[in-house]
Amino acid sequence: MIIDWKKIAEKIFEELKQKIKNSWKKYKLTVILVWKNSPSLRYIKQKEKWANYVWIEFNLLEFDDNISEEKLISEIKKLNTNKEVTAFMVQLPLPKHINSEKIIENISPEKDADWFSPVNLWKVVLWDENALIPCTPAGIMELLKEYKIEVSWKNVTIIWRSNIVWKPVANLLINAWATTTICNSKTKNLKYFTKNSDIIISATWSPHLLKVEMLNKNSVIIDVWFSVIDKKIFWDADFKEIEKNGNLITPVPGWVGPMTVAMLMKNTVKAGK
Amino acid sequence: MIIDWKKIAEKIFEELKQKIKNSWKKYKLTVILVWKNSPSLRYIKQKEKWANYVWIEFNLLEFDDNISEEKLISEIKKLNTNKEVTAFMVQLPLPKHINSEKIIENISPEKDADWFSPVNLWKVVLWDENALIPCTPAGIMELLKEYKIEVSWKNVTIIWRSNIVWKPVANLLINAWATTTICNSKTKNLKYFTKNSDIIISATWSPHLLKVEMLNKNSVIIDVWFSVIDKKIFWDADFKEIEKNGNLITPVPGWVGPMTVAMLMKNTVKAGK
Structure with a gap:
């Protein structure tokens, strides 16, 4: 089944628009x-x-x-x-x-x-519930919430990419009581972690790194990054096979983009307060 | 085998003393x-x-x-x-x-x-190699280095306690290419992670949470916290049995204290520069 980033993003844009239209600010x-x-x-x-x-x-x-x-x-x-x-x-x-x-x-x-200044990042790390959070991580958390995917008690594996995404995401998940594993390209046995994961957030540059045999039936896959080889786009997850397997997965090429922009607009409104 | 915090701390104190005695500053x-x-x-x-x-x-x-x-x-x-x-x-x-x-x-x-101000924590999170780091996490990293316990490529499990210790430790380990899992009291199957760990850093309040059967032969145990029940001190790790099993483990009641103080002095000297 496909996670519809775009639908959620559009819902947020619509809410913001109504809010701003109806305000003097x-x-x-x-x-x-x-x-x-x-x-x-x-x-x-x-x-x-x-x-x-x-x-x-x-x-x-x-x-x-x-x-x-x-x-x-x-x-x-x-x-x-x-x-x-x-x-x-x-x-x-x-x-x-x-x-x-x-x-x-x-x-x-x-x-x-x-929301990437030291003070704001510090607030994320230290679990300040009022903190405003970097856009892509905020988008991922919002998406999970909208899909009623509980994070607390769950095993989450993050396969890294950048300071902007994975470290704040990791800290947000840790704060939300997820057992969180941060893997990297040197991880010895990635499958050991992914097989045991309820949620996998992948943001590498490795084409089709995530295959069906590395997952369990219930794993939710949030695929944030892709690579381009010979002008063809490869996502981290082997999308077609994984979707066929019945896992909930973010679409290709739907991407995190719209959600990130939605969070930017939401942050702007928050900053205005 | 026992990890001798105190010996390492004393070595650092001695080095600092010589350095300061021989300087005009x-x-x-x-x-x-x-x-x-x-x-x-x-x-x-x-x-x-x-x-x-x-x-x-x-x-x-x-x-x-x-x-x-x-x-x-x-x-x-x-x-x-x-x-x-x-x-x-x-x-x-x-x-x-x-x-x-x-x-x-x-x-x-x-x-x-x-080293707990927003800017300093931010530098730790973002992998600034010149960052000065919170004392207990710095002490843990220094200890591993002194014992030549490689972190890169390894599986490390952190069983949480506080913002001051576990989040900076997690970020330092992630930066050093460790596959890092952060567990908490709601973790579904702690043993799944500990059994697969090269290094376990525990800082909970659960007496004898870590037992021999949860480890593999080569796991190194850094036990940072303890609980007091009926005036008796219980550490997170079942020290006696684990030591008998041949694992490298921090001593009871040696504790992280001296290392933390050593790092505080080291930071003071760094701040003077």
Whole structure:
């Protein structure tokens, strides 16, 4: 059976739109773009589209890709105090001469639409129930909730990919009383863990890493990443076989994208409070 | 076989003492004490003893336990800018009317001897190799290193206790390429994970939770917490039987204490740089 990311995302967009339409408050989301690679441009288009849809004013702030770290930080400090901007984010990746961590450290936690500043991450790790959480991890948790997939008491295996996704997800799951295993490419016997898992979140670059024989009948598969080989897209999970096996699985190529954007909009509204 | 925490801690104290004696630099560690319960007083005594031993000036700053949150924060801000103080820490727990997180948030990351401020924790989570890390987790990692117990590629199970210990430990292990499972009191089948573990770090309050039949021959056991029942101390691991079985295990009642204090002194010296 397929998990319908898109339907859930659309439900959230609809709710936000009603909320904002019926309120006096104005919201403005600024996205900083430095490195104009095509995935970044594509992601930004989606953000713009959905911001407009839910009545959040969208503003793209572009800089030359040879902008200095100092200059970029000073621009961020301006946004931190600009009362018109509800929330903002820096589209990653940045060019190599800029230290992303240093940039993120300078974003005011109150306006950090991506919720990746030290204070916000700290709140996630330390289990602050009021914490606002990074968009993709928040999207995954929301999806599980909408599908009434209980996390507490369950075994969850995360097969890693990035700081932005898997560490916050791991911490959220741990907080929610899941027995959580974080695997990596050096894991000795991945099957030992996946076979015993109620939920598997995979975000590697290994085509069809997850096969039917590695799962149990009830495992739910959240597949977050894919690889491209010879212009063909391969997801981490062998989707067709797994779906045939009766497991609940995220669709290919439905992807986590819409949910992540939905969480960005939700965070913007939260930041406005 | 027994893991000798104390020997390793003493080696670190000796190295620090030589380093400080042979340098012109002066170090001063301040500990803030609000709630004067007897474990806190005992921990502070140890800190004072070892600070003196390694030639770090020790200073205890006591406040009344009805001090307001605002007043405590203003005292912390004074220490943040006091040039004589190399590093400082707040002895936890604090009285209930004070929000510990808010207090810790106000400690300057540069002087945070316990390394528990948002920025420092963030650096641990995000794998900053220069990050200074919370004392008990740092002690555990140092111990494994001294005993040449490789972490990369290994299966590690953490049986939880607290934000201060297990979450940073988990993040450090994940960063070091360990396949890391975080269990809790709701874990369905703890044995499934422990049986498959190269290293088990336990910090619960369950007397003799870990028994021989839950381990494999090669599991290393780091037992960090204990419970007291009828004035008798019970550690998480059934020490006698496990040692007889030939596993490498931390001693009872050797405890992690000396290592934690050693890391506190090491952090103070690092903060002075």
